[in-house]
Amino acid sequence: MSGDRILVVDDEPQIQRFLKPALTAAGYEVIQAATGTEALKFAATAAPDVVILDLGLPDMDGKDVVAKLRGWSEVPIIILSARDRETEKIAALDLGADDYIEKPFGIGELTARVRTALRHRMRQAGEFESVSVDGVEIDTLRRLVTRDGETVKLTPKEYDLLVLLARHAGRVVTHRTLLTAVWGPAHGEDLHYLRVFVGQLRQKIERDPAHPAIIRTEPGVGYRFVDA
Incomplete structure (x- = not known):
């Protein structure tokens, strides 16, 4: 069990219902947010190790969440994206998101991306030799x-x-x-x-x-x- 904490930001109840038990079973602690405002609050107070972020949020654009987070945090951000939002996905990556995964997705692919993000975070302390x-x-x-x-x-x-x-x-x-x-x-x-x-x-x-x-x-x- 890794014990790493993941903040899942998505306003779709079915996505949250799918992700929480799946990520918990994989050994992660899961925090859930349905809005950009909640995401920023939990990112500041709960110190997540990874943020999984949908771009389509009810109160603000997911790209704005990325930009605000990158103003003070280097937490890895994995974007959830639909195929027809490619330009927004690229914009989010250019703003500082670390990776993306397209909907619909499998939990195996998502957890692999999470593990990669966590490894990269561990390497950020110094340049690789x-x-x-x-x-x-x-x-x-x-x-x-x-x-x-x-x-x-x-x-x-x-x-x-x-x-x-x-x-x-x-x-x-x-x-x-x-x-x-x-x-x-x-x-x-x-x-x-x-x-x-x-x-x-x-x-x-x-x-x-x-x-x-x-x-x-x-x-x-x-x-x-x-x-x-």
Whole structure:
């Protein structure tokens, strides 16, 4: 039993009725809120370890909840989203949400995202020194990337992009976040840059670049580095 506390913010009673027993059975303590106002109050008073947040709330937009929370808290936020609200989902991620899951969803997928968010929170205290996945090792102390023990030659931008993705392993990182962090604010809309560099990275680190196992595409949203 993990004992971690999850704040579930959703005004749909059936979602709350489904999530509370399922998350409790998985070992989590569950706090429930039906409005953005309640969510912000409980986030401040109950110190949740993860927030699961629906974007469609009766009193305020879920994106506003994300923005307000990010003003004072780094608690992981997982967005619940319907497929037809992709632009809002991306906006929430750009505002600081950590991940998203689309409705309808299975509890197995949700708990996996929760575990990833909790692991990432534990790593936030400091920069990672190395990560290894599918034969690829990234050593940030030596700025060295190897695949099956052989050095992978990366350009500075390729390296920066790979490290940024690895630093957020298991979480989706939006196109805008990647472009702004690696190329600067003036390039926040230059998706062509990003596609080219992700393609180059895959050619260098993936065993089968046509079917990537390390850098996964989140269609229309961004990319996700597989959690080791």
